[in-house]
Amino acid sequence: VVNDPIQLGSLVVGSLALVVSIALAVKSQIPSLESVAPASRLYFKYIAEKYTSGKSYLSDTKSDPKTIEEELADQIVSNAKIALRKYREVTLALRLFLLSIGVYLIGLLAVFSLR
Numbered sequence: 001v002v003n004d005p006i007q008l009g010s011l012v013v014g015s016l017a018l019v020v021s022i023a024l025a026v027k028s029q030i031p032s033l034e035s036v037a038p039a040s041r042l043y044f045k046y047i048a049e050k051y052t053s054g055k056s057y058l059s060d061t062k063s064d065p066k067t068i069e070e071e072l073a074d075q076i077v078s079n080a081k082i083a084l085r086k087y088r089e090v091t092l093a094l095r096l097f098l099l100s101i102g103v104y105l106i107g108l109l110a111v112f113s114l115r
Contacts, residue, residue: 010107014100021096028089041068042075 039046041061051057061068 004110006110007107010103010110014103014107017096017100017103021093021100024089024093024096028086028093040071040075042071 039050041047041057047057051060
């Protein structure tokens with residue numbers, strides 16, 4: 001039983017920071033297969049669902065090189081947005097994890113200094 005408010009507070013805050021940290025870390029690793037943009041010949045889900053062989057994919061992409069360049073540029077921008085979102089999530093997860101460790105240490109110091 002925790003009676004000291006510092007211990008209780010550090011336990012609650014540290015646990016909450018740790019849980020949110022873990023949730024963000026897991027969320028950043030879960031792929032999203034939902035595409036808000038129109039189908040792209042460079043999007044892996046579209047390719048897997050539409051084409052049965054590399055030959056059919058190649059013949060389709062060769063038919064309009066201008067479009068494939070535009071789709072490549074769109075895919076690069078899309079990948080950059082995804083990478084930035086994941087970077088921010090992982091950065092926040094790491095900061096919360098470090099916060100939880102710090103708060104737990106403060107709680108431990110409070111336990112030993114009160115004895």
